[in-house]
Amino acid sequence: THYLFIVVVAVNSTLLTINAGDYIFYTDWAWTSFVVFSISQTLMLVVGACYYLTFTGVPGTATYYALIMTVYTWVAKGAWFALGYPYDFIVTPVWLPSAMLLDLAYWATKKNKHSLILFGGVMCGMSLPLFNMVNLITVADPLETAFKYPRPTLPPYMTPIEPAVGKFYNSPVALGAGAGAVLSVTMAALGCKLNT
Numbered sequence: 001t002h003y004l005f006i007v008v009v010a011v012n013s014t015l016l017t018i019n020a021g022d023y024i025f026y027t028d029w030a031w032t033s034f035v036v037f038s039i040s041q042t043l044m045l046v047v048g049a050c051y052y053l054t055f056t057g058v059p060g061t062a063t064y065y066a067l068i069m070t071v072y073t074w075v076a077k078g079a080w081f082a083l084g085y086p087y088d089f090i091v092t093p094v095w096l097p098s099a100m101l102l103d104l105a106y107w108a109t110k111k112n113k114h115s116l117i118l119f120g121g122v123m124c125g126m127s128l129p130l131f132n133m134v135n136l137i138t139v140a141d142p143l144e145t146a147f148k149y150p151r152p153t154l155p156p157y158m159t160p161i162e163p164a165v166g167k168f169y170n171s172p173v174a175l176g177a178g179a180g181a182v183l184s185v186t187m188a189a190l191g192c193k194l195n196t
Contacts, residue, residue: 009048011072031172034136038129038176039183045069045095046124046184049102050116050191059107066099094135098128102188117188125184129176 048069049062070093105120106112 009044009051012044034132034172035129035176035179038132038172039180041095041132042098042125042128042176042180042184043187045098045128046102046121047187047191049099049124050120050188051194053102053106053116054113054192054195057111059103059111062099062102062106063096066095069095094128094131097131098124101127113192117185117192121185121188122181124188125180125182126177129173129180132176133173 045066049065052065053059053061055061073093101123102116102120105123106116109115109119
């Protein structure tokens, strides 16, 4: 059951990542989507990594879990090559550094679960949007990509609207990190709780 859970969470994380790549196509919604997808990926990472980490009790397991997510994503997105998508749009190993912070919190506090939940959850939640933005900066220009690889249909919820200037949209990393830091603590606690 333990290992089945790990596989299920990793697969779901992969599906989220494949969807998360789409925010680059919808430039009017890009920042909003970036925040939502950053948070969703953070939560999937933290619940599975904390579960796996406290299940084995071995620091380094969270990073190994993130590696599983990364490899799953590479395998799943490999099919996209056939569709002519660019390579830099496909490879997004953004979870590894955040998972390393979870491992570090667990190791540095001598395997204290509560420290893992509080410190690890906050660090993971705050760091992933930052790494995700670094990833976004390295990929191809969104407008160029959107025109080169047009979508046949646009989902209703992604219908472009006039971008809201100001508010939180000017700082998607800050918004994602703030929300992620709060929510990740809850999901880290859930991940640990699933072992008891």
